[in-house]
Amino acid sequence: MTAVETGTIEGAGPEQLVRVPLGSRSYDILIGPGLIARAGGEITARLKGRRAAVITDANVGPLYLEALTDSLQTDGIESVSLTLPAGEKTKNFENLIAVVDLALTARLERNDMIIALGGGVIGDLAGFAAGIVKRGIRFVQIPTSLLAQVDSSVGGKTGINTRHGKNLVGVFHQPDLVLADADALGTLSEREFRAGYAEVAKYGLIDKPDFFAWLEKNRADVFAGGPARIEAIAASCRAKAAVVAADERENGARALLNLGHTFGHALEAAVQYDSARLVHGEGVAIGMVLAHEFSTRLNLASRDDADRVRKHLKEAGLPVSIGEIPGDLPPAEGLMEAIAQDKKVKSGKLTFILTRGVGQSFVADDVPSSEVLSFLREKYPQ
Amino acid sequence: MTAVETGTIEGAGPEQLVRVPLGSRSYDILIGPGLIARAGGEITARLKGRRAAVITDANVGPLYLEALTDSLQTDGIESVSLTLPAGEKTKNFENLIAVVDLALTARLERNDMIIALGGGVIGDLAGFAAGIVKRGIRFVQIPTSLLAQVDSSVGGKTGINTRHGKNLVGVFHQPDLVLADADALGTLSEREFRAGYAEVAKYGLIDKPDFFAWLEKNRADVFAGGPARIEAIAASCRAKAAVVAADERENGARALLNLGHTFGHALEAAVQYDSARLVHGEGVAIGMVLAHEFSTRLNLASRDDADRVRKHLKEAGLPVSIGEIPGDLPPAEGLMEAIAQDKKVKSGKLTFILTRGVGQSFVADDVPSSEVLSFLREKYPQ
Ligand SMILES: NC(=O)c1ccc[n+]([C@@H]2O[C@H](COP(=O)([O-])OP(=O)(O)OC[C@H]3O[C@@H](n4cnc5c(N)ncnc54)[C@H](O)[C@@H]3O)[C@@H](O)[C@H]2O)c1
Ligand SMILES: NC(=O)c1ccc[n+]([C@@H]2O[C@H](COP(=O)([O-])OP(=O)(O)OC[C@H]3O[C@@H](n4cnc5c(N)ncnc54)[C@H](O)[C@@H]3O)[C@@H](O)[C@H]2O)c1
Ligand SMILES: [Zn+2]
Ligand SMILES: [Zn+2]
Numbered sequence: 001m002t003a004v005e006t007g008t009i010e011g012a013g014p015e016q017l018v019r020v021p022l023g024s025r026s027y028d029i030l031i032g033p034g035l036i037a038r039a040g041g042e043i044t045a046r047l048k049g050r051r052a053a054v055i056t057d058a059n060v061g062p063l064y065l066e067a068l069t070d071s072l073q074t075d076g077i078e079s080v081s082l083t084l085p086a087g088e089k090t091k092n093f094e095n096l097i098a099v100v101d102l103a104l105t106a107r108l109e110r111n112d113m114i115i116a117l118g119g120g121v122i123g124d125l126a127g128f129a130a131g132i133v134k135r136g137i138r139f140v141q142i143p144t145s146l147l148a149q150v151d152s153s154v155g156g157k158t159g160i161n162t163r164h165g166k167n168l169v170g171v172f173h174q175p176d177l178v179l180a181d182a183d184a185l186g187t188l189s190e191r192e193f194r195a196g197y198a199e200v201a202k203y204g205l206i207d208k209p210d211f212f213a214w215l216e217k218n219r220a221d222v223f224a225g226g227p228a229r230i231e232a233i234a235a236s237c238r239a240k241a242a243v244v245a246a247d248e249r250e251n252g253a254r255a256l257l258n259l260g261h262t263f264g265h266a267l268e269a270a271v272q273y274d275s276a277r278l279v280h281g282e283g284v285a286i287g288m289v290l291a292h293e294f295s296t297r298l299n300l301a302s303r304d305d306a307d308r309v310r311k312h313l314k315e316a317g318l319p320v321s322i323g324e325i326p327g328d329l330p331p332a333e334g335l336m337e338a339i340a341q342d343k344k345v346k347s348g349k350l351t352f353i354l355t356r357g358v359g360q361s362f363v364a365d366d367v368p369s370s371e372v373l374s375f376l377r378e379k380y381p382q
Numbered sequence: 383m384t385a386v387e388t389g390t391i392e393g394a395g396p397e398q399l400v401r402v403p404l405g406s407r408s409y410d411i412l413i414g415p416g417l418i419a420r421a422g423g424e425i426t427a428r429l430k431g432r433r434a435a436v437i438t439d440a441n442v443g444p445l446y447l448e449a450l451t452d453s454l455q456t457d458g459i460e461s462v463s464l465t466l467p468a469g470e471k472t473k474n475f476e477n478l479i480a481v482v483d484l485a486l487t488a489r490l491e492r493n494d495m496i497i498a499l500g501g502g503v504i505g506d507l508a509g510f511a512a513g514i515v516k517r518g519i520r521f522v523q524i525p526t527s528l529l530a531q532v533d534s535s536v537g538g539k540t541g542i543n544t545r546h547g548k549n550l551v552g553v554f555h556q557p558d559l560v561l562a563d564a565d566a567l568g569t570l571s572e573r574e575f576r577a578g579y580a581e582v583a584k585y586g587l588i589d590k591p592d593f594f595a596w597l598e599k600n601r602a603d604v605f606a607g608g609p610a611r612i613e614a615i616a617a618s619c620r621a622k623a624a625v626v627a628a629d630e631r632e633n634g635a636r637a638l639l640n641l642g643h644t645f646g647h648a649l650e651a652a653v654q655y656d657s658a659r660l661v662h663g664e665g666v667a668i669g670m671v672l673a674h675e676f677s678t679r680l681n682l683a684s685r686d687d688a689d690r691v692r693k694h695l696k697e698a699g700l701p702v703s704i705g706e707i708p709g710d711l712p713p714a715e716g717l718m719e720a721i722a723q724d725k726k727v728k729s730g731k732l733t734f735i736l737t738r739g740v741g742q743s744f745v746a747d748d749v750p751s752s753e754v755l756s757f758l759r760e761k762y763p764q
Contacts, residue, residue, distance in 0.1 A: 093479055104546040132514070135541065135552050159517065164486040170517050171553055 014227060016234035020154065020241040022248060025174045029154060029241070031234045035181035036117075036142060037067050040075030046177055049112035049138050053103045054081040055126040056117040057090065060144050063187055068117055068142065079115075080106045084122070088273065091125050091160040093169075099129035103137070113138035113176070119145035119192075120152035124170070127158030131173030141178040145188055146196025147281060149180040150203075150236035155244040166273075172249055180237070182230050193223070194317045195281025198260075198288070200232050201313060203239035205288060206256050209359030211235050216312055223316075255363050259353040260288030266338040267322070270329050277326050278319075285318035286325075294375050295355045305357040323381035332376040340369060396609060398616035402536065402623040404630060407556045411536060411623070413616045417563035418499075418524060419449050422457030428559055431494035431520050435485045436463040437508040438499040439472065442526050445569055450499055450524065461497075462488045466504070470655065473507050473542040475551075481511035485519070495520035495558070501527035501574075502534035506552070509540035513555030523560040527570055528578025529663060531562040532585075532618035537626040548655075554631055562619070564612050575605070576699045577663025580642075580670070582614050583695060585621035587670060588638050591741030593617055598694055605698075637745050641735040642670030648720040649704070652711050659708050660701075667700035668707075676757050677737045687739040705763035714758040722751060 015032030030042060044050075052072060056065050061083040072079045082102050084090045103114055114137065116126035123141050130139035141153035159170020185193065200222075204212025214235075221228030240257070247254040264280070264287030271277040292306040310320045319325065329335075339350070352367040397414030412424060426432075434454060438447050443465040454461045464484050466472045485496055496519065498508035505523055512521035523535035541552020567575065582604075586594025596617075603610035622639070629636040646662070646669030653659040674688040692702045701707065711717075721732070734749040 093475070097475055100551055101544070101546075104544060104550055128514075132510075132551050132553055134550060135539070135554055157517070162483070162486060164483075168486055168516060169482055169514050171514055172517055 014230065016230060018234055018237040018241055020174075021245050022174060025156075027174060027176050027178065029178040029180060029237050031149070031180040031182060031230055031237065033181070033183045033230075035179040036064050036184060037071055039068055039115075039140075039142060039179055040071040040073070040077055042179055043072070043077065043113070043140060043177060044075045047111070047113065047138055047140075049109070050077050051106060051108055051112040052077050052079040052115050052140075053099070053106050053108060053113075054079050054115045054117055055099055055102075055122055055129075056081065056083050057086040057119070057122050058083055059086045060118040060122070064117060064144065064184060068115075084125075086118075086121070088121055088161070088166075088275070090121050091167075093160060093162070095125055096129055096160055099126060100133055103129060103133045108133065108137055110134055110137050113140050115140045115142060116153075117142045117144065118148070119143065120148045123148050123152050124158050124167070125160060127156075127173055127175065128160060128170050131158055131171040136173060139173060139175045141175045143178065143180055144184040146185055146193050146233075147199055148196075149182075149185070149233050150196060151199045151240065153178050153180070154237055154240045156248065157250075174248075178237075180233055182225070182233065185229070186225070190317070191279065192281075195279045195284075197222070197316050198281040198285040198313065198318055200236050201316070202257075202259055202284065202288060203236050205292075205309065205355070205358060206239070206259050206361045207359055208235075208239060209357075211239070212312075212358050216308075219312070219316055255351070256353060256361055259355070259361050260284045260286075260291050262339055262350075262352060263287035263290040263335075266335045267325065269338045270335055271325065271327070282319050285313045285316075286320060286322060289313060289320045290322075290375075290379060291353060292355055293379070294352075294372070297375055298354065298371070301355050301357045301360075305355075308358060321381075322379055329380075332373060332380050335376055336369065336373045339372065396612065398612055400616055400619040400623055402556070403627045404556060407538075409556060409558050409560065411560040411562060411619045413531070413562040413564060413612055413619065415563070415565045415612075417561040418446050418566060419453055421450055421497075421522075421524060421561055422453040422455070422459055424561055425454070425459065425495075425522060425559060426457045429493070429495065429520055429522075431491070432459050433488060433490055433494040434459050434461040434497050434522075435481070435488050435490060435495075436461050436497045436499055437481055437484075437504055437511075438463065438465050439468040439501070439504050440465055441468045442500040442504070446499060446526065446566060450497070466507075468500075468503070470503055470543070470548075470657070472503050473549075475542060475544070477507055478511055478542055481508060482515055485511060485515045490515065490519055492516055492519050495522050497522045497524060498535075499524045499526065500530070501525065502530045505530050505534050506540050506549070507542060509538075509555055509557065510542060510552050513540055513553040518555060521555060521557045523557045525560065525562055526566040528567055528575050528615075529581055530578075531564075531567070531615050532578060533581045533622065535560050535562070536619055536622045538630070539632075556630075560619075562615055564607070564615065567611070568607070572699070573661065574663075577661045577666075579604070579698050580663040580667040580695065580700055582618050583698070584639075584641055584666065584670060585618050587674075587691065587737070587740060588621070588641050588743045589741055590617075590621060591739075593621070594694075594740050598690075601694070601698060637733075638735060638743055641737070641743050642666045642668075642673050644721055644732075644734060645669035645672040645717075648717045649707065651720040652717055653707065653709070664701050667695045667698075668702060668704060671695060671702045672704075672757075672761060673735060674737055675761070676734075676754070679757055680736065680753070683737050683739045683742075687737075690740060703763075704761055714755060714762050717758055718751065718755045721754065 018029040114130040116123040143153040156174035159167040264283035295301040351365040400411040496512040498505040525535040538556035541549040646665035677683040733747040
C-alpha cells in the first residue's frame with residue numbers, strides 16, 4: 001500500500017501482485033501490461049492442470065482469444081473455447097449448461113481449468129460452471145473490463161440471472177489465479193471504463209480516504225493508462241481482497257462493498273436494466289452521491305464531504321444525480337419499493353451503508369424507510 | 383457405538399442421534415420411527431427458516447408428502463412442493479432448473495429451506511438446488527430409501543447426471559438436518575432394501591469388523607425392522623459421518639467409501655444402467671465380493687474372509703457374482719475399459735480399494751491393470 005499511502009506511484013513497478021489470503025483457497029492477482037500474451041507461463045508457474053476451456057464473448061474474443069490460446073499452447077496447455085454473445089442476458093442457465101458441456105466434452109479434471117476471458121458477465125458465468133463441473137475444478141479469471149479487474153473477478157461470487165432477478169443462482173467459487181491485463185482496457189469503451197471507475201472510487205469512499213485523495217490528484221493519469229492505472233487497479237484489488245478475506249461468504253463486513261448500491265440497484269431496476277440508459281457503475285456513482293447526501297441529511301456527514309464526492313465523480317464523467325438518467329422514471333415511491341424488495345424491510349427499518357465522511361462508511365441497520373422516501377422525493381427531478 | 387461394539391442392541395432407545403462434526407457446518411442426523419409426521423417440530427427446534435420447498439418423487443409423494451406438509455404447517459412452516467418422476471433420469475438440468483424456480487418463486491431466503499423427501503435421486507437433485515439458490519440456502523434431507531438413509535443423505539455430495547456420465551455436475555452442500563424415518567422403509571421394495579443393505583455391510587467391511595460380525599448375527603432383525611434396523615442405520619451414519627468429517631471434500635480417506643464401487647460401477651455401465659438388470663447396491667455387492675477375491679488373489683487377504691463376505695451378502699439376498707446378472711454382458715475387456723475410464727490409469731496402474739480381510743480395507747494406488755484384467759477373465763461366467 002505504500003504507493004497509495006504516500007500519494008505517489010514512484011517506485012511502483014509496471015506489474016503488481018496482490019495475494020488474496022484465504023487459507024487453502026488463497027490466490028494471486030497479477031496486474032500489469034501484456035498479461036494475456038503470457039498467460040500460459042503465469043498459469044503453468046502456479047497450477048498443475050494442462051487442459052483448459054476458455055470462455056469469452058463476441059466483443060472480447062475477436063480481440064484477445066487468439067493471443068491467449070497461442071500463449072496457452074506455447075506453454076503446453078491444450079485448450080478449447082466458446083464465444084458467447086456479449087451482454088448481461090448471457091448470464092443464463094442455457095449458457096451455463098453450454099459451458100459445463102464444453103468442459104465435460106473436453107474431459108477436464110479437477111486440476112484442469114475453465115478460463116474466463118472477458119468482463120464480469122463472462123467471469124460470473126464461467127466461474128459458476130467451474131464451481132459445479134465435478135463439484136469444482138480450477139478457475140482462472142482474465143478480466144478485460146475495468147469493473148471486472150477491480151471488482152467482479154475478485155472474491156469468488158459467481159452466478160447467473162433468472163426471471164426472478166439478477167445473480168439469484170450461483171456458488172461461491174474462488175478463482176485460482178487472476179490475470180488483469182491493463183493493456184486490454186485500451187479497447188474498452190470510455191463509458192464502460194468510467195463505469196468501472198465508480199467502483200474504484202468506491203474503495204476510497206468505504207474506508208480509504210488517502211486512496212480517494214490520491215484519485216482526486218491522479219484521476220487523469222488513471223484514465224490515460226500507464227502506471228497510475230495499474231496502481232489504481234492494484235489498490236482496488238487489495239481493498240476488495242481484504243474485505244473478502246475477512247468475510248468470505250458475505251455474512252458481515254462484506255456488506256460495505258454495497259456502498260452506493262442500494263440506490264444504484266433501485267435505479268437500474270427503474271430503467272429495467274436498459275444499459276443504453278444506465279449501466280451498473282453509473283447507477284453506483286449516482287448511488288454513492290445519494291448515500292453521502294443522505295448521510296448529510298441525517299447529520300452524519302458534512303455537506304463538504306458530499307460535495308467532494310459529487311465533484312470527483314462528475315469530473316470523471318459519471319452521472320451524479322437522478323435527473324441525468326435519460327427517459328422517464330417511476331415516481332420516488334416506485335424507487336422506494338425497489339429498495340424495500342432488495343433489502344427486506346424489518347418493521348419499517350432498512351439496512352443501509354451510510355457514512356460519516358469520505359472513507360468512513362458503516363453499516364446501519366435501523367434506517368427508517370420513511371426517511372429514505374422523503375429524501376428521495378427531494379432528490380427527484382421536478 | 384456401544385451397542386455395535388458389544389454386539390448387542392440392548393439399551394439402545396428407539397431413536398438415535400448422530401452428529402456430523404463439520405465446524406460451522408455441523409448437523410444432526412435423527413434416526414427413528416415416525417419422524418416424517420413430526421418433522422415440523424424437529425426442524426423448528428433447530429433451524430430459523432419458516433418457509434420450505436419440498437421436493438419428492440411420484441412413488442414417495444403419494445405416501446408421505448401430506449403427512450410431512452401437515453407437520454410443517456402445524457409448526458408454522460409454510461411450504462410449497464414439487465413431485466418429480468421417480469428414477470435416476472430425474473437427476474438432470476431440466477429438473478434442477480424446475481426446483482430452483484420453485485424456490486425462487488416461493489421467495490426462499492438464506493435461512494429458508496429446500497426439503498428432499500425421497501431416495502438418493504431426490505436428495506442429490508434437491509441438495510444441488512439448495513446449494514446454488516442464492517449461493518446456498520438451508521437444506522433438510524428426509525431420506526426414505528435405505529440407501530439414502532445410510533449413504534447419500536450424509537456427506538454433502540449433491541449432483542445430477544449429464545450425457546457424459548453420472549454425478550458429473552454438482553456441489554458440496556451439507557444438509558442442515560437429516561431426518562431418517564425408519565418407518566418409511568416399510569413401503570420400500572424388498573429389492574431396494576437389499577440394495578441399501580449392501581452399503582450398510584460396506585461400512586463393516588471398510589474398517590468395522592465388529593459391526594460386520596454384528597450384522598452377521600442380526601441380519602434377519604435388521605430386515606424385519608425395529609431397533610436392530612435403527613441401530614444398523616445409526617451405525618452406518620456414524621461410520622460415514624466419521625469419514626466425511628475427516629475428509630469433507632474427498633481428497634483422501636473418503637476414497638475408502640468406494641470399496642466395491644470400482645467393479646460395481648463398471649457392471650452398472652455394462653448393463654447401461656438398466657435397473658431392471660442391476661441396481662447400484664447390487665453392483666456394489668458383487669463388487670465387494672470381487673474386491674475381496676481380488677485381494678485374496680494378490681495374497682493380501684485370506685480365502686476365508688472372502689468366503690465370509692460372499693456368504694453374508696448372499697444370505698441377504700444380494701447377487702454375489704457376475705454370472706447372476708441377467709442378460710448378455712460385454713467381455714472382460716469391456717469391463718476393464720469401463721474401469722479404466724472411471725479411474726484414470728496412470729502408466730498401467732490403477733487406484734483401487736483393496737483389503738487385508740474383513741474390516742481392513744485400504745487404498746492401493748499401484749494396482750497393475752493387467753492383474754485386474756486376468757482376474758476378471760477368471761471371474762467371468764464361461
Ligand atoms: N461476481 C462479483 O462479485 C461481481 C461484482 C460486480 C459485478 N458483477 C457482475 O459483473 C457484470 C458486469 O461486468 P462488466 O461491466 O464487465 O460487464 P460485461 O462483461 O458485460 O462487459 C461490459 C462490456 O464491455 C465489453 N468488453 C469487456 N472487456 C472489453 C475489452 N477489453 N475491450 C472491448 N470490449 C470489452 C463486453 O463485451 C461488454 O459488452 C454484471 O453481470 C454483474 O452482476 C459481479
Ligand atoms: N450424494 C451421495 O453421496 C450419494 C451416495 C450414494 C448414492 N447417491 C445417489 O443416490 C441415488 C440412488 O439412491 P436410491 O437408491 O435411494 O434411488 P431412488 O431415489 O431412485 O430410490 C429408489 C426407488 O425407491 C423408491 N422409494 C424411495 N423411498 C421409498 C419408500 N419409502 N417407499 C416406496 N418407494 C420408495 C423411489 O421412488 C425409487 O423408485 C443415485 O442417483 C446415486 O447416484 C448419492
Ligand atoms: Zn458494483
Ligand atoms: Zn454406493
